[in-house]
Amino acid sequence: MSLTAAVSGFVLLLLTVPVIHSQDDWRVTYTSSKVCALKGSTAEIRCSYTYPYTISGLYTKVEETFWFTKESNDVYVDLRTDPEYSGRVQSHCGNNYCTLTITNVRESDSAEYKFRFTTNQPGEKYTGDTGVSLSVTDLQVQVNRLLVYQFSKWTELMCQSSCLPPGHPHYVWYNNGQKIWGKTSISYSGYFYPSDRISCAVGGYEELRSPSVLIQSPNAWRVTYTPTEVCAFKGATVKMHCIHPSMTNQAVHKTFWFTNTNGGRPVDLTTDSEYSGRVQTQCDKNYCTLTITNLRESDSAEYKFMFTTNQSGGKYTGSPGVTLSVTDPQLQINVRRPTVHSTWTELTCHTKCQLPDHSSYIWYKNGQKRKEETVYFLHSPLNPADNYSCAISGYEMSPSPSVYAPKLPSVSVSPSDEIVEGSSVTLTCSSDANPAAKYTWYKEGVDQDHERLSEVLQLVFSSIQSSDSGQYYCTAENQLGTKTSEYIINVTYPPKLPSVLVSPSDEIVEGSSVTLTCSSDANPAANYTWYKGNQTQHQSPEGIHHFSSISSEDRGIYYCKSENPHGEIMSSSLSVDVQYAPKLPSVSVSPSDEIVEGSSVNLTCSSDANPAANYTWYKEGEDSSKASGQIFTITDIRAEHSGNYYCEARNKRGRHNSTLHLIVVPDLHFSGSWKYTAAGTITVVLLAVLSLSVFLWIRKKGASRDSSELEERRDNREQGRIGQQEEQGDLQYASIHFSNHQADPRDNREHVRIGQQEEQGDFQFASIHFSNNQADPLYSNIRPAQPLRHTEQQEGAEYAAVKFIRAPRIRAGEDPAALYSTVNKN
CATH class of the missing domain: 2.60.40.10 (Immunoglobulins)
Structure with missing residues (x-):
């Protein structure tokens, strides 16, 4: 169906009934489902959206909004980042209304545009499933009637477009690029020269002109197609028509239709293997028809007609040709939940092809015909095994693809062999579903807690770590249901630094039971070796070294080694201190x-x-x-x-x-020969001293008999008396000091040789002190080298202290038997 209109710089909105898609309170409403725009103009597409105000107490906040036309594996390309729309796209949003503006539209912009928004709610993102179809077309000048005269042509022209402009626009016509004044209607007629080229534009948008048309005579070579665009369903039969000129002075040699070329040369459809058995051509004079049966989607293409004549080089191709679009009826699915406890699903069947008025749809469930109506309502619960399809009444042999809930997803991992820490790993989730499933990845944590990871088809670890090991699964979800997969990622890695423990952890007592434990995070599981110093103690996969009765010899510094095929590592040292009672001293x-x-x-x-x-x-x-x-x-x-x-x-x-x-x-050397000799010597010395004392005293007594007692005392002092008369009694004492040198005759002192003791060539001398105690039995205390212990003094006792001193060795020629003593007078 062709609409005659001239449109430039504006957008024509078709089917302006609002299109609403929702899930619970999530909704996107498009202003119109179809938009038609002229090539080079600016197109605007509008929508509004809604969402729940709160979910589980969390206020909903819109985080991102964008428009897209391309999606692959749940990857949506924002038009603002698409290089094909660079500098030509703007998106404005406010108060839940969004407008997409595309400037300088191209025929390649013809597509379905959708709106998507994301929120702060976990995993809550929403897309208007069925978007807005934008058709970009061009103005065309169509020759309706043509009369040729000798020097001019009279023709009737029409400015044609598939978009119907709103209101009553005026048109501007051009001849050889120059405006033809006064020509403002959609068509007119007039006289033109054979070389004239005619084009048209919509008033106000003169810069967007149609292609120029060279007005040819009826005998000129040309091909006219009716219609120029055809839309048909898969499996149906389609016919295309054309008229080629009648030749007066040339004979048409061959006619054929083609769509493919081989080396630049057109291939006759009747010989094209892709159309074998499905193509028929028929020509009646200059009127030809192409018939294609059992249409396939791959048949969508531009078809052209070509004829050749008997003249050298005489051939012509009508261009542009006929555009054929082969499509399927499509199911649009809306899931609505009017209340918390009820759910119903709305299915809508639609097609891109223009249908006759009052067309109806036939619905199928699991391949069985159910009912004939425009919209099919399904009430919950839905059986996930069911599938649904629709067909246009009269085209039952071309049903739509079935829609169904996702099948059990499968998970693949790359690389498929052992996963080593640090490598790149990709997990891919796939499920058979229509509409296409949306995928979400989860990781099962502790206490059955599930961590939501990402809403992507592939989960990629650029450098996987041991901490990434675990149980991962993905969910595949569409409007008809959800399915969940399971998969475990097992990452292999060398042992981590082992931890070492001793039990009991407090004081360890000899004889008690003690266990050393070594543990290390490793995959595959590590083997352990215990060492004491450089000595291997125990090897086991459990990492346990047990002492049933630990001994003192077991104390020391221990450490363990953890190893698996990917590496090994030593633990820190562990000091084992064993306490025990003293051993036999x-x-x-x-x-x-x-x-x-x-x-x-x-x-x-x-x-x-x-x-x-x-x-x-x-x-x-x-x-x-x-x-x-x-x-x-x-x-x-x-x-x-x-x-x-x-x-x-x-x-x-x-x-x-x-x-x-x-x-x-006893000291035999001192108490034996020395003591006996000393005792004898001391006895002789004592007797000699006593005798000498008595003799001197008697002599002095007699000599001083005539002197006074005073004079006698004075004389006795001057002569260095050796005795003294105490007032209380007649006790006298003497101090005899034995020198350790030979007696010197020059010495003024009197020398008494009282004995001699040879001991290894040395002289021994003694110093004898007489006490002035009362006359009682005489005691002596002999102290070799150091004072001997004194006996307890008794009142009135008289004793002598003898001190022995080791003398120097006897010189050669000296008498070893000589022992000298010096008597010190007090």
Whole structure:
């Protein structure tokens, strides 16, 4: 059906009844379902949209709005980013109304335009499923009648377009590019010269002219097609007609229809294998018809007619030809839920082809005819296995494709072999569904929590990590139902840094049960090896090293190695400290040879213990301890120190002791030969001293008998008396000092040689002090090298202190038997 109109720079809205698509409160309403625009003009498409104010307490906010014509696998191309519309598209939205403006429209812009908006609600995005069809056409000059005279032509022309302009526009006609004044109607007639080229435009949009037409005579070579556009259903039969000129001086040699070319040469449809058995051509004089049966969608094309004559080079092709569009009836699905507890589905059948008035549709469910009506209402619940289709009454052999809920989706993974950490992985979800399904990816988390990932056909991991392992699934959803798949991604990777634990985690006591555990995140599961230092202790896939009864030898530094085919890694060190009671102490004495009276002795005790032991020394037979610490020192040891000593080592885990027998022997060197010699010598010395003292005293007594007592005292002082008369008694004492050098005759002191003792070539001398105590039995205390212990003094006791001093070695030629003494006078 062809409409004669001239349109330029404006848009013609067809079927202006609002088109509404909704799901619950989600809705897109288009101002019209069809828009027709002239090539080069500006087209505007309008819509409004609604959405729920709140969902589960969350206020709905529109985040993005855009128009599109292309979609693939749920990928929508915003027209503002489409290079084919670059600089020609604008979108304006406000108060839930949106307008798409396309400037300088082209014939390639003819398409279905849809509106889509997204919100902040999880996964809530909405698209107006059936959009607005934009048809872009051009003005054409059509020659209705033509009379040819000798020097001119009279013709009737019409400015033609498939769009019907609103109101009563005026037209502008051009001859050879120059405006023809006064010609403002859609058609006119007049005389033209054979070389005239005629074009037309709509008033106000003169820049958008039709192509120029060369007015030919009836005998000129030309082809006229009726109609120039044909729309038909798949499976139907279509006919195309044309008229070619009648030749007066030439004979038409061959006529044929074609659509394909081979090397630039047209291919006769009757010989084209794609049309084999489906094409017929018939010509009656200069009137020819093309018939195509059992139409396919691939038959959509431009068909042209060609004729050749008997003249050399005589051939002509009518261009442009006839445009054939083969289509299917299409089902439009609307799902509405008027209440929370009820759902019903509305199916609408429509086609792009112009149908005769009062055409009806036939509906099918699972291939069986159900009813004949324009709209088919289905009430819930829907069986996901059912499918629905429709057909135009009279074209039942060309039903629409069936619509049905998605089938169980399948998931494919690339690469299909082992997935290694760090590699690129793509998951693809696919499901058989009509309308095409929308896909959403989820990952199952802990506690059956599902994480919504993305609304895409393919889920891509550019560098997959171990944390991405898990159970993924996708849902395929359309207006008729939803199906869910399952798939597990198993990412392999080398072990992560192992964690090491010891149980029990508090103090470990010898003999207890202890478990060391090594664990590492790895896929495939790791094998574990335990080490103590550089020594391998245990290997197992469980990573457990168990001590049923741990001992002190097991303490130390442990670590484990985690390994799988992708790598290995060592853990940090783990210190195992085993506590135990002291072991049997070891005791020792220093010096380790014979212990001689008067020497210094160290008793040492040590024991292996954890925690470290405390030490206490005891002597057998005594209640109290002798000392604390590892070392017990006895200075100036005596015979009475002999006996059994034991050391006790103890900590909070227990105690243990060991015994040491200590024997102190007399100093045989001093108390043997030296002591006997010294005793004899001392006796002789004492007798000599006493005799000398008595003798001197008697002599002085006699000499001073005539002198006064005072004079006698003075003389005695001057002579360095060696005795003194106490007021209380007659006790006298003397201090005899044995020098360690030879007696010197020049010395003014008196020297008394009282004895001599040779000991390894050394002289021994003694210093004898007589006390001034009362005359009582005489006691002596001999101190070699250091003072001996004094006996308890008794009142009135008289004693002497003898100090022995080691003399230098005897020189050669000296008398080793010489022993000198010096008597110091007090």
